[in-house]
Amino acid sequence: MWNPFKKKDIAKSVGGSWTSGSYTPNWFQRGDTIAEGTALRSTIVYSCITILVNGVSKLKMKHYVNSDDKGRTELVTSDLSKLLNKPNHYQNRMDFIMYLMQSLLLNGNAYAFA
Numbered sequence: 001m002w003n004p005f006k007k008k009d010i011a012k013s014v015g016g017s018w019t020s021g022s023y024t025p026n027w028f029q030r031g032d033t034i035a036e037g038t039a040l041r042s043t044i045v046y047s048c049i050t051i052l053v054n055g056v057s058k059l060k061m062k063h064y065v066n067s068d069d070k071g072r073t074e075l076v077t078s079d080l081s082k083l084l085n086k087p088n089h090y091q092n093r094m095d096f097i098m099y100l101m102q103s104l105l106l107n108g109n110a111y112a113f114a
Helices: 007-015 043-057 079-085 093-107
Strands: 064-066 072-074
Touching: 043 093, 079 093
Parallel strands: none
Antiparallel strands: 064 072
């Protein structure tokens, strides 16, 4: 009869590898750099960028200008305000901010034509 508590059987079941031979568990501690073109292939980079981008895209963005009385005034008719509220005919505000932030985080810059 098979005994699940035998050391010999446990060693056989644990000794099998579920990962490929080139996988090392501490790849992020070896100082490997992630290239710009392959950054989204890493699940850690993709997860971090997704969390940041989704959080920022949910925020309501407004265009303010400093006023004379040490306060601020919201500009509703400016080009930036129009761009942030309705960027184009095929994206909503959240999609536009998501792709803008993703470009900023991956490439270091982001552009939008107002």
